[in-house]
Amino acid sequence: MRHGLVIINTGNGKGKxxxxxxxxxxxxxRGLRVCVVxxxxxxxxxxxxxxxxxxxxIEWHSLGDGFTWLSKDLAKSAEKAxxxxxxxxxxxxxxxxxxIVLDEMTYTFHEKWIDVNDVVAWLKEHKPPELHLIITxxxxxxxxxxxxxxxxxxxxxxxxxxxxxxxxxxxxx
Amino acid sequence: MRHGLVIINTGNGKGKxxxxxxxxxxxxxRGLRVCVVxxxxxxxxxxxxxxxxxxxxIEWHSLGDGFTWLSKDLAKSAEKAxxxxxxxxxxxxxxxxxxIVLDEMTYTFHEKWIDVNDVVAWLKEHKPPELHLIITxxxxxxxxxxxxxxxxxxxxxxxxxxxxxxxxxxxxx
Numbered sequence: 392m393r394h395g396l397v398i399i400n401t402g403n404g405k406g407k408x409x410x411x412x413x414x415x416x417x418x419x420x421r422g423l424r425v426c427v428v429x430x431x432x433x434x435x436x437x438x439x440x441x442x443x444x445x446x447x448x449i450e451w452h453s454l455g456d457g458f459t460w461l462s463k464d465l466a467k468s469a470e471k472a473x474x475x476x477x478x479x480x481x482x483x484x485x486x487x488x489x490x491i492v493l494d495e496m497t498y499t500f501h502e503k504w505i506d507v508n509d510v511v512a513w514l515k516e517h518k519p520p521e522l523h524l525i526i527t528x529x530x531x532x533x534x535x536x537x538x539x540x541x542x543x544x545x546x547x548x549x550x551x552x553x554x555x556x557x558x559x560x561x562x563x564x
Numbered sequence: 565m566r567h568g569l570v571i572i573n574t575g576n577g578k579g580k581x582x583x584x585x586x587x588x589x590x591x592x593x594r595g596l597r598v599c600v601v602x603x604x605x606x607x608x609x610x611x612x613x614x615x616x617x618x619x620x621x622i623e624w625h626s627l628g629d630g631f632t633w634l635s636k637d638l639a640k641s642a643e644k645a646x647x648x649x650x651x652x653x654x655x656x657x658x659x660x661x662x663x664i665v666l667d668e669m670t671y672t673f674h675e676k677w678i679d680v681n682d683v684v685a686w687l688k689e690h691k692p693p694e695l696h697l698i699i700t701x702x703x704x705x706x707x708x709x710x711x712x713x714x715x716x717x718x719x720x721x722x723x724x725x726x727x728x729x730x731x732x733x734x735x736x737x
């Protein structure tokens with residue numbers, strides 16, 4: 392029996408977004424209709440996953456303004472995040488997908504660009520029952536965790552940066 | 565500066581293998597040379613990720629005998645796991661890859677099919693310094709965690725099975 396899951400990948404460790412992309416790959420492998428909306432990363436970043444999506448012809452919207460701590464215009468960053476949510480709402484309500492990933496969305500709640508209670512209320516009304524949804528990002532708010540079916544915390548046990556090893560292309564970005 | 569990372573995804577939660585596959589997708593997107601060896605899953609399982617790998621022409625070896633708790637012949641399962649490690653050793657030592665995933669390998673340590681100390685000793689001698697390696701599975705042994713650069717614990721916070729929702733194709737397999 393198909394039951395659209397609301398899945399949250401949160402925590403301070405690695406693997407929140409990559410687990411979403413791995414699930415996307417698995418779903419895509421089975422011929423499911425998939426789509427990604429990224430709330431922080433910008434298209435211009437040309438990240439490994441964006442390059443992969445282009446090669447695979449997977450629908451992938453990187454609508455963010457880059458990392459919030461590097462933003463020079465937070466009003467513009469907020470506007471971009473709200474635009475990403477508007478597009479995500481269209482995609483979710485359309486019924487045209489089996490799996491949608493909302494990558495790094497939780498940061499928009501922390502920045503108060505989007506209200507998590509509004510998002511949960513909207514999803515309760517508009518998410519098709521069969522649609523799987525994955526939301527990633529640190530510190531998922533309780534309202535979102537309460538609404539979700541499957542929540543995993545990625546906990547950092549050991550990180551190479553502590554030993555002075557820099558982020559590796561193709562692995563960490 | 566390229567530094568081949570040894571990455572462990574462990575814990576009782578979802579996302580250990582999918583985070584490895586998402587990283588693989590990211591690396592593949594950047595044109596890195598990637599390969600997967602699965603120690604438990606069998607080729608005949610026709611899992612979503614195996615179907616995706618076929619479509620992408622990614623080198624993917626599913627050499628396991630299926631889930632250990634379903635095995636009718638544990639000696640054969642052990643033999644298959646050891647064969648998978650032999651193949652993994654060839655791939656690792658070859659220098660022909662940038663990223664190799666050893667999926668669900670930790671179970672072979674718990675079953676005592678492969679000795680984790682032998683694996684760590686062999687890797688110390690034979691893993692090319694630039695090769696990234698991801699090993700997944702529950703209860704990663706301390707010897708492996710001590711050797712690794714990056715360790716993440718995937719912790720289950722909430723699981724749909726607790727509410728009677730069965731595993732969903734394309735999402736959980």
